[in-house]
Amino acid sequence: MPAMSNLAGKFHHIEAASAAEQPTEANIPGQVTADVIYPALVRHLTGLLILALCLWMLAGIIHLVAGLRETLAAGWASIAEHVIIKALIMLALLEVIRTLQAYLKLGRVRVTFILDTALVVLIGELMGLWFKEYAPGKVLLGLGVIVTLVALRIVTARFSPEAASDAR
Template identity: 55%
Template sequence: MINQTIAKRKGTFLLTDTDWHTRTIQLIVGILMLALYLWIGAGILSLLLNLPDILKNGWAYVAEHIIVDIVLILAVLELIRILQSYLALGRVKVTFILDVALVVLIGELIGLWYKEYTLLEVGLHIMVIAVLTLLRIVSIRFSPDAID
């Protein structure tokens, strides 16, 4: 019995040992998730600390920054969702990646409202968002997980 175990181990290389690889990936993903949670906490704290600025700079100025910051926090939450799905499924779903891209691009589009922008910039943002939305629909429709 012991000889069989040793014979099985002789043919394997440490880096290709799935148990070692799985634990290493889980550790790295866990550290990334912890960093993202800390980043979200810092973002929420920043939002709360900026609330007194409403009295100084006016509501519209601060609302602009709060809206953009909240959209960024939502994008980070979507990143955490990607990492969680990777841990649960062992792969990353394309729809989750497209969700993050859509949230970020929509945040950028919202940010353009408060800046000087050209019609070309807005058009490009809308076009990219439309393409990503179509890709998301296609990825859901033709997903290996889709049940017919």
């Protein structure tokens, strides 16, 4: 930046300094709380939640591996049931973590991530019915909800504001 040797440059510098000293909306105490403290608190709490979910997932994996020894005596079908159901729970946790990470990155939760999480959970529940006695009405209801969520997922992906801005 060239040195300010003329009088007009010095006046401009003084005006800029006095404008910076005047109170702005960011200097109001309540505004600082809303703009600085609250978002930082939410980021930290969301980060702690992700950490807790990861630790919960690690504990679930350890419990699954430790429980395999006991279920070996029960037979292959019992092992398959436990592994499939617990693996689907882990996938649901991964989707929740992905949703939280997207929130931290974007500052909002995308509907597609919520629908993905719901689909993983419901498909896991439906697959869990394979190993139990179930009523056909319950299965049809679950399939109906899954089909509806898939349709919503397609609509939200097709008409997403991000997709519209990418097409321009």
